[in-house]
Amino acid sequence: MSAGLVLAGASYRYAGALGAALAAVDLRLEPGRVVGVAGANESGKSTLCLVVAGLAPSVIGGRLDGSVRIDGVETAATRPHELAQRCGLLFQNASTQLSNTTATVLEEVAFGPCNLGLPAAEVVERVWWALRAVGIEPLAPRDPARLSGGQGQLVALASVLALRPSYLVLDEPTSELDPAGTRLVAEALARIAGETGAGILLVEHKTEVLAHIADDVVVLERGTVALSGPAAEVLADPRLVELGVEPPAQVRLERAVRAAGLEWSAALAEAIE
Amino acid sequence: MPDFARRIPVGRYRGLHPVTKAILAMVGAIVALGVRGWTGPAVVLAAVVLSGALAGVLRRMALFALATIPLVVSILLVNTFLYPNARDAIVTVGPLSPTWTGATAALQATMRVVAFGMSAAVFALTTPIDDLLTELERRGLGRRGAFVVGSALGAIPRMVERAREVVDAQRARGLDTEGGPWRRFKGLVPLLGPVILGALGEVEERTMALEARAFTAPGRRTLLRRLPDSRRQQLARWLLLLGSICLVVVSLSGVVKLP
Ligand SMILES: Nc1ncnc2c1ncn2[C@@H]1O[C@H](COP(=O)(O)OP(=O)(O)OP(=O)(O)O)[C@@H](O)[C@H]1O
Numbered sequence: 001m002s003a004g005l006v007l008a009g010a011s012y013r014y015a016g017a018l019g020a021a022l023a024a025v026d027l028r029l030e031p032g033r034v035v036g037v038a039g040a041n042e043s044g045k046s047t048l049c050l051v052v053a054g055l056a057p058s059v060i061g062g063r064l065d066g067s068v069r070i071d072g073v074e075t076a077a078t079r080p081h082e083l084a085q086r087c088g089l090l091f092q093n094a095s096t097q098l099s100n101t102t103a104t105v106l107e108e109v110a111f112g113p114c115n116l117g118l119p120a121a122e123v124v125e126r127v128w129w130a131l132r133a134v135g136i137e138p139l140a141p142r143d144p145a146r147l148s149g150g151q152g153q154l155v156a157l158a159s160v161l162a163l164r165p166s167y168l169v170l171d172e173p174t175s176e177l178d179p180a181g182t183r184l185v186a187e188a189l190a191r192i193a194g195e196t197g198a199g200i201l202l203v204e205h206k207t208e209v210l211a212h213i214a215d216d217v218v219v220l221e222r223g224t225v226a227l228s229g230p231a232a233e234v235l236a237d238p239r240l241v242e243l244g245v246e247p248p249a250q251v252r253l254e255r256a257v258r259a260a261g262l263e264w265s266a267a268l269a270e271a272i273e
Numbered sequence: 274m275p276d277f278a279r280r281i282p283v284g285r286y287r288g289l290h291p292v293t294k295a296i297l298a299m300v301g302a303i304v305a306l307g308v309r310g311w312t313g314p315a316v317v318l319a320a321v322v323l324s325g326a327l328a329g330v331l332r333r334m335a336l337f338a339l340a341t342i343p344l345v346v347s348i349l350l351v352n353t354f355l356y357p358n359a360r361d362a363i364v365t366v367g368p369l370s371p372t373w374t375g376a377t378a379a380l381q382a383t384m385r386v387v388a389f390g391m392s393a394a395v396f397a398l399t400t401p402i403d404d405l406l407t408e409l410e411r412r413g414l415g416r417r418g419a420f421v422v423g424s425a426l427g428a429i430p431r432m433v434e435r436a437r438e439v440v441d442a443q444r445a446r447g448l449d450t451e452g453g454p455w456r457r458f459k460g461l462v463p464l465l466g467p468v469i470l471g472a473l474g475e476v477e478e479r480t481m482a483l484e485a486r487a488f489t490a491p492g493r494r495t496l497l498r499r500l501p502d503s504r505r506q507q508l509a510r511w512l513l514l515l516g517s518i519c520l521v522v523v524s525l526s527g528v529v530k531l532p
């Protein structure tokens with residue numbers, strides 16, 4: 001049995017759709033590592049998340065070819081509540097992820113662990129751990145229906161963490177966050193990968209975030225993998241712009257410096273960091 | 274677990290266990306509607322006013338009472354004027370002859386309806402739906418049932434809010450908020466479309482979200498909240514329920530004549 005989340009030749013077509021939303025995708029996510037996913041709109045990033053987390057096709061139908069394995073077990077052969085503990089998914093739209101039946105953020109984050117029927121003391125301990133990991137302990141008594149977009153996203157992230165999955169799939173977790181919030185989440189994710197050994201698949205438009213915490217980066221184009229490899233290499237690839245992905249500021253700066261005929265040095269790169 | 278999540282209800286009446294309060298409301302209904310004569314409704318009305326005062330909801334109960342007015346008026350009119358075979362007319366004006374028998378029966382029926390309505394009102398005003406669902410789930414209500422009821426009731430305030438947003442959006446776009454109802458409705462159509470389609474599209478995503486949060490796991494869910502209950506309260510509520518049923522039986526059988 002091999003550890004890791006592995007897609008081999010995975011193709012997926014939505015129910016009723018004509019073309020495939022994902023075509024022959026190969027991808028590997030090891031425990032404790034962060035793999036970034038970038039790509040233009042409609043390139044299949046969210047679809048990849050649903051397939052990796054096993055919700056497509058098991059919950060929404062459609063057709064999956066190829067294999068998706070988590071630690072050696074085919075997701076198609078795993079029941080949804082077990083999958084939820086192996087691979088947690090944060091949806092692109094955080095508000096649909098909240099249960100809408102709880103009075104406080106604390107209970108909202110507890111929703112998943114309660115579903116598992118864990119002892120109450122363990123549920124409460126997990127909730128505080130998750131809230132602390134995301135840095136939102138002060139939100140615990142708040143009404144989940146009255147949060148800002150960014151706060152809602154952080155609560156949704158904490159809710160996923162509270163299930164303590166071995167792998168995390170996060171679909172644009174910082175889309176509604178300001179720069180400070182984005183930095184906070186990025187640091188939290190890096191810490192979680194390091195401390196808990198969770199593998200993280202991170203869909204992110206902000207390539208600075210990927211440059212900061214991703215080990216590897218995959219760039220999708222119309223459902224296929226256009227680029228993949230170590231983060232530094234992929235994010236410096238000249239084809240990035242054609243693929244609809246904006247390179248990180250540092251890469252753009254380096255290009256501008258070189259284009260102006262100036263010397264780009266390691267010392268300069270460090271100073272910018 | 275912190276107090277804000279435990280949310281223990283406090284107060285002489287509010288602090289009672291939700292099941293106790295539900296049974297008290299049920300007992301109120303049984304006695305008000307089932308016991309013959311004036312005793313049933315009178316006792317319930319007195320009890321309801323007392324518990325409403327203890328819980329500090331008398332003012333809001335009065336609003337509930339207003340809602341029963343149409344029913345009360347129709348009962349009064351129908352019984353006073355059309356009571357079958359009553360001969361003791363109060364006055365006779367042409368074909369109309371209200372009777373004393375009818376008026377008395379009408380008053381009693383009205384008291385029953387109001388007493389029943391108010392005992393339900395006391396329950397509704399003192400028991401958060403969340404408390405009741407927690408206790409029902411503890412007593413075996415399935416997680417799906419609890420979720421459906423909880424999210425449906427939770428959705429009502431949100432729908433009201435959304436409807437208000439739609440109307441505001443309509444104003445902001447300079448659409449007719451004056452004019453006849455048909456014109457106003459036509460103005461709403463382009464806004465309602467997205468609202469409804471959006472809600473439908475969300476169903477699939479919400480289903481996935483529930484699966485992703487292990488909602489379909491087997492066995493019982495963990496219930497974090499536990500509302501205080503006591504042996505005394507348990508005993509008292511079942512005795513009350515039993516007692517009220519006995520009272521109805523006794524009263525209907527005519528063994529004991531109650532005023
Ligand atoms: N539920 C669905 N049914 C049918 N087709 C879908 C569905 N969801 C997405 N698609 C299609 O699949 C393709 C990939 O969409 P996806 O949502 O994965 O893109 P994305 O990369 O996440 O885009 P974005 O950056 O906008 O989030 C698109 O062509 C889209 O129209």
Ligand SMILES: [Mg+2]
Pocket residue numbers: 045046047092171
């Ligand atoms: Mg997407």
